[in-house]
Amino acid sequence: MDPYDSDSSADEDFTDTGVLLGYADDEVIEDTVSHLGGWPKWLADNVAPPGEFANCKVCNSPMLLLLELHGDLPDHFPTDERRLYIFGCPRKPCNRKPGSIRAYRATRKVNLNSSPQQDEQEGTKEIEKEETTPTPPPQPQQPRDLGASLFGATALTSSVSANANPFSSNPGSSAGGFANPFAMPKPSTAPAPAPAPAPTPVQSSTNALAESFADKVRISSPEPSASNPALTTFKPTPESSGALAPWPEQAAFPAPYQNYFLDAEYETLSRPSTPTVPDNVQMEPMEEEGAGGDLKDTFESELDKAFMKFSTRLSHNPEQVLRYEYRGTPLLCSYADPVGKLLHPEHSAGRVTTVGGGHMPRCEYCGAQRVFEVQLVPHAISILEDGRPGVGLGEGDAGMEWGTIVMGVCSKDCAPEALWQTGWREEWAGVQWEEMK
Template sequence: MPPNAEDYDSDSDDETYDDYETDVTLGYASNDSTGDDFSQLGGHPTWPSNAAPPPGDFSKCKVCSKPMSSLLQLDAELPMEFPGHERKVYLFTCRQKACRRREGSVRGFRWTKVTPATATKASESTQITTESESVSSKPKADLGASLFGAKPASGSGSANPFAASGPASDGGSNPFAPKSATEPMPPSAASPAAATQASEPADPAADLPATFASKARIAAGPPPPPTPTTPWPSESDFPTPYPPSHIAAEKEYISPPSKSSDPSALPPGVRLLDAETEGQGSGSGNKADASAFESVSDKTFQKFSDRLAENPEQVLRYHFRGQPLLYSKTDGLGKTWPAAMKRCGSCGSERVFELQLVPGAIVELEREEEGFEGMDWGTVLLGVCGRDCAEGNEETWREEWVGVQWEVLGT
């Protein structure tokens, strides 16, 4: 089976292929247990075992400050990418009509806990294997291969279905472990001058009169106390939750592209208007420009629609460090992607794409609601810190980047 679309290019018109597998793992809503008891659409959010809830401010819409509803919680451990890291990600949305289409009405969070011994051992093993095989080319690690139970993990039954299975050499090494961390420092004899310098007081203020040193320290003041965190609200403070669903996973298979299709051609039903034949008077040029703009938008949307039509019941697309399937290239996010995904606000590292919700999720989340006044986004993207930064070995809550592409309003 060819691994990608390029393998379908051939001079033979008689060659045919079956559907081919992409690097994306798809999530489907399920009423039946999938073996992953943590991941779910909708429902009340739950926290990792023995973990403290996130700060209460995380629960509030940035527009109206009211509690939001859970869209998604996902077991997102990636042992080949981040050895020793426990990871969970969450998406929330505000259900107030006045907050729709406004920045901050959809928010995303990440929970990370690092186990030092596991992280160090996995990092050393990965480093040794990687160095021994660096001269040979290896296939790209499929980080989404076992997400949602798409493929059984070789470890315990509670392993994250998003994580790739297989030996450590097939995945990325721990980015926190520098290569020199395991190399011993060469012994060196200290010179008399160095010994003299070492015996000198480290604090220059110690050589000053005691009264001056004391005043300097007093002027600096004590360190500021930690900022108190607002407790997470009780369930009664939240809106009625969306109905919960388990999430099942499968690898994405799509049909091969048609040999007769031109990758640069417009999708069926979309055409550029000719100013001389379609336009009338002085406004014909403007009409042609408008049609050209619409054709770009339609082409991107057509690609989005065609890909979802291959697996119409999907609610989630997961591809860590991959590329999202954009709903539009003419809105603010589409025009500036990937620059629109801001750096991590905690460590300054680049963020990477992790997952996106697609309209099938709206169908599942709002299946018990009547009318057409519900969510109106085309896709919700989640970008996370590429280092999975955390506060030492303690469990850490981080707000991550969320990008929303809204449905196009009719004119």
């Protein structure tokens, strides 16, 4: 039941729902990042997404920005900077086709106590310190056996723990200071072992070790199981995919929609007033066939209940262009289309739709459940297309024909672990199109 359907407080004429509404304005109000239309601004200077993200999946041509939203969530991800983007293809042949509207999230981990410049300076100081520190004279080393060569252990004299094998459960317990549990003692009469192959240099960098370990985990991961939908074949992340095509120059894009900044207020719904019957009026039941309760049932059966609810809810605040509620529930304009069947419990094969995402596809990069974060509503179309020329793209601008665009995001906000590195993820865009007349 929606909050405005509740009669818990008859003395109040308004109720707040917890949904944040966005309103368009052609003048800067407070947030200079969030906006409709215009050109995108990237989370970090000169760190654009992969060039493939610019293109419509139908025609493979550059799309236009519909929404850029400041997405920081300090209560959920205090060390993450976030930005959300929705792009759409304005070309007529691509209308109503999957992939003509795409959604992205940019995230980077930050150090709350410093800036990138400060971290870089600290790193430079550490390097200089290492370079200026005198190297101690080499100490005589004990003989190395084959096991030590293969598994990376080194002969130690006084600092066993500093170079102990990280996989050993009892470092430093073997004779001679070796921490490698796989090294076996050799009889004194045994022939000299064959020359050991040169050991592969082991980098001391923590990041290098982490990457090596991640690679091993990825290789040894089990195959996806049909019985467990959480096990999926993950996409490679852009930062791990090697050289990627750059983001196109502005000249490659069609003329952008006009730029509008966003103001935000929490949704307030007015409670419907209950009509009263004057004392001197007497109500008599209608005797005509089809009247009374049957008339009401017939009327409701002829209308799409989802669209009625959608329209009624928007009519409380008709100037809204977006609705935002992280882990909330999207407002659907239909229960019968693919998105409605996916997210609404009455049309999802008897499955219970959970608040925050329902049965949105899981994150293709980490496998986490997706949750609802933001949706565009129809008034955004009238704002963006106001005064826009209807020609110029070969087929001409067809006009946007969606009823709402629902954006679902990774609930874990997956991103590169390295500080100050921007990660790009394509997220789920659930598009409910206008019904054909």
